[in-house]
Amino acid sequence: MKILLVYPEFPDTFWSFKHALKFIFKKAGSPPLGLLTVAAILPDEWEKKLIDMNINRLNDVDLRWADFVFVSGIAIQKESAKKVIGRCKAAGVKIVAGGPLFTTGYQEFMEIDHFILNEAEITLPIFLKDLKNGCARHMYTTDRWADIKKTPLPRWELINMKRYASINIQYSRGCPFHCEFCDIALLCGRVPRTKDKMQVLRELESLYALGWRESVFFVDDNFIANKKKLKNEILPAIAEWMERKKHPFSFITQASIELADDEELMKLMAKAGFVTVFIGIETPHEMSLAECSKVQNMNRDLLACVKKIQKFGLQVQGGFIVGFDNDPPTIFDSQIKFIQKSGIVIAMVGLLNALPKTRLYQRLEKENRLLKDSTGDNTDFSINFIPKMNYDLLISGYKKILNTVYSPKYYYERVKTFLREYVYPQKRMFQLSFNNLCAFLKSILFLGIIGQERVHYWRLVFWTVFRRPRLFPLALTFAIYGFHFRKIFEKYTQFVQLTDIRQKKA
Numbered sequence: 001m002k003i004l005l006v007y008p009e010f011p012d013t014f015w016s017f018k019h020a021l022k023f024i025f026k027k028a029g030s031p032p033l034g035l036l037t038v039a040a041i042l043p044d045e046w047e048k049k050l051i052d053m054n055i056n057r058l059n060d061v062d063l064r065w066a067d068f069v070f071v072s073g074i075a076i077q078k079e080s081a082k083k084v085i086g087r088c089k090a091a092g093v094k095i096v097a098g099g100p101l102f103t104t105g106y107q108e109f110m111e112i113d114h115f116i117l118n119e120a121e122i123t124l125p126i127f128l129k130d131l132k133n134g135c136a137r138h139m140y141t142t143d144r145w146a147d148i149k150k151t152p153l154p155r156w157e158l159i160n161m162k163r164y165a166s167i168n169i170q171y172s173r174g175c176p177f178h179c180e181f182c183d184i185a186l187l188c189g190r191v192p193r194t195k196d197k198m199q200v201l202r203e204l205e206s207l208y209a210l211g212w213r214e215s216v217f218f219v220d221d222n223f224i225a226n227k228k229k230l231k232n233e234i235l236p237a238i239a240e241w242m243e244r245k246k247h248p249f250s251f252i253t254q255a256s257i258e259l260a261d262d263e264e265l266m267k268l269m270a271k272a273g274f275v276t277v278f279i280g281i282e283t284p285h286e287m288s289l290a291e292c293s294k295v296q297n298m299n300r301d302l303l304a305c306v307k308k309i310q311k312f313g314l315q316v317q318g319g320f321i322v323g324f325d326n327d328p329p330t331i332f333d334s335q336i337k338f339i340q341k342s343g344i345v346i347a348m349v350g351l352l353n354a355l356p357k358t359r360l361y362q363r364l365e366k367e368n369r370l371l372k373d374s375t376g377d378n379t380d381f382s383i384n385f386i387p388k389m390n391y392d393l394l395i396s397g398y399k400k401i402l403n404t405v406y407s408p409k410y411y412y413e414r415v416k417t418f419l420r421e422y423v424y425p426q427k428r429m430f431q432l433s434f435n436n437l438c439a440f441l442k443s444i445l446f447l448g449i450i451g452q453e454r455v456h457y458w459r460l461v462f463w464t465v466f467r468r469p470r471l472f473p474l475a476l477t478f479a480i481y482g483f484h485f486r487k488i489f490e491k492y493t494q495f496v497q498l499t500d501i502r503q504k505k506a
Contacts, residue, residue, distance in 0.1 A: 001046040004066035004093075005039055005158070007032035008073045008080035009053040012488065014348050014379045019484035021165055023439040023446075028054040030168040030217055031161075034072050034099050036154035038120050043128070050158040053080065063091040071112075072099030075355065075376025078108075085109065098123070100187055104356040105373075106139070115139040119173075121146035145189045148173055149196055153206055166215040166252065169203045171195055171234065175222040177256065179280075180292040181321070181352060181360045184221045192225035197237040204241060208248055218253035223277075225256075227265055235268040242273045252276040256296045259314075260305035266312035270425050277309065278317040284338045285331055288324035292360070306342045310418065313425040318344040321378070322398055323352030325388040332397035336404050343418035345411075345478050349401050350378030351394070354385050381492050402489045406482065408453035412460050415478045419464060419471050440476055447479055453486075 010028075012018050017029050032052055039048050049065070051058050063069065069088050073081050078101060088095045089111060097109060098116035106115050114136060116123045123140040130136045148170075161167060174192040175184045207216065224230060242249070251274040259266060259277065269277075281302060282294055289298050306316050320335055339347045353374040354361040364370050369386040387394050404410050447457045457479055464475040 001043070002065055002067045003039075003042060003046055003048045003070060004062055004068070005032075005035045005048065005050040005070045005072075006058060006084055007035055007050070007052045007054070008071065008077040008084055010077060011079075011377065012491070013076065013377050014350075014485065014488055017165070017481070017484055019487045020480045023442045023480050024165065024435040025438065026165045026435075027163045028052065029164065030166045030219075031159045031164055032072065033154060033168045033170065033219060034120070035070065036156065036158060037151060038070060038072070038098070038124065039155040039158055040152035041120060041124050048155070048158060050155075052159065053084075055160070055163045058084065058087070060087075060091065063088060063093050066093050068094050068096050071095060071097045073101045074099065075101055075105070075374060077101060078105075078376060082109075085112065096127070100183070103187060104183060113138070115141070117141040118143075119146040121148070121151055145174075145191075145193060148193050149199060151195070151199075153203060156206065156210055161210065161212055166217045167207055167212055168217040168219045169200075169207075170219050171200055171223065172220045172225060174225065176225055177222070177294075177296055178359070179294050180363070181355065181358060183355045183358050186357055188221065192222070194226055194229055194234075197233045200234060201237060201241055204238070204249070208245060213248045214250075216249045216251050218251060221254055223253040223255045224259055224262075224265060227262060231265055231268055235265075235272045239268070239272040247273060249273060250275045252278075254278040257281070257300070257302065257305050258296055260308045263312070266309060266314060270313035274314060275425070276315045276317060278319065279306075279309075280319045281306075281338075281344075282319065282321045283324065283327070283331070284334050285324070285327060287326040288331075291324050291326045303338060303342055306344060307421065310343065310421060311423045313423055315418070315422065316342070316344055317346040318342070318348070320347060320349040321352050322349065322401070323383060323387050323389070323394060327389060329389075329393065329397075332400050335401050336410075339401075339405050340410060340414055340417070343414055343421060345415050345418050346481060347405060347414075348379065349398070349405065351381065351383045351398055352387075353378045353383060379488070379492070399493065402493070406485045406489055408456045408482070408486075411482045411485075412453065412456035412479075415460060415475065415482075416463060418478075419468050419475060422471070424470060436473065439480065443476055443480055447483060451483065453479075453482070 010016050035050060051062060071081060071084055081101060085095060094113040096114045096116055097112045098120055102109060102115055103117045106117065114127060116127055118141055122142045122144055127136060127140050172192050172194040173188040174190060176190055176192060178185050178190060253274060255277050257279055282297060283289060284302060286298060309316050322331055322335060354364050354370065355374055364385045372384045374384045375382050448454050460475055460479060464472045
């Protein structure tokens, strides 16, 4: 068999970092870990080729070469996935589809030949057996969860690592919490499943052997779900391996705010090489947290928790949401105040959207408030249900947040707040490279000379050089990120304005 694995294109969004990646000659943030793992499950003797459409074009010659095209993706890649499927149909090549997009929304893609839904470790081998016996079915699904200790190493040789800013691996699946708007429990279960320490070290060793020396993203939705195992086994093993290898990687992951409650865990993460953690803050409004069952964030000083985590050497990235039924008219100013005081530089503020099959989706469906499917991008000014707050007030308030926190004045002020309070780890954080040098020179041109933020840029440069020189590379990184965020929200704001004008004329 000749298998073509295709990863659809991401639109230009908050998390694409498209405008920032150009500074370091990268094409995408991270590779398609799911498809690389699927490739490792397929028979060794089969020929395999992977096209990440965020890196390379999908050509007709690739489709003609393939016996099967395997497609995977998430909701935000839906439009690109539809185009891929259309091209496969036109070329007469059979399609196998799986991953979150199809597991929760396969009904929209019934022209696909075979669905491999839920976790591929379980459903893919059954399909392969049936295919060999000439009786492959249309759909394969399961209500069981895979033992990820048996998950094979991803087939890294199928990608060009140099085109990515970070490489992603996975230690655990599942989250014990059940937030109303989230689909993680639906896709991965509520009982966290973990790999053992030797498995994690093998994955790190495989990246090291291939020459990777940059960021590694643990894509776990809640990395700290099993704190005991992390503290007793995983983090000490990673720390020892990193010490032995002279700290070749820096690690990024996602966790719940409970991280702030465990000082030992934070120390171990910093020692192991973790430098960044994304946390779903969502909202400082207690009633809205209760509404969405974000129990882990309730009855605590969220601002103090963020500050504490950053003082242990972990940069906090934050997710924020407006549009809850219990949001008061003051929520927009509250969000701005929290983001600025926290020093969370990378603050993703989105409108609440109901993802398919989530508890939020089911509740709104019963209340006859659903309008359409979610785009998968909650920062594009779209909302797929009728909000309790006046719609125009919600959108104008959302615009106010974005226009404030990503304006040069407030953004650079927030960067300085973070750098002023951040306690950096003692290990080396930055390695000089050609790409990093080019990024610095480009930042001088695009941000320091012709950019609208040039005054703020130079103030940050000189402030950092004299006050916190070790954090100078991080300050430049933030400046470049800010450029990307402004580009994204300027595009969305212009689109919304044009839409409003057309609607008024109509």
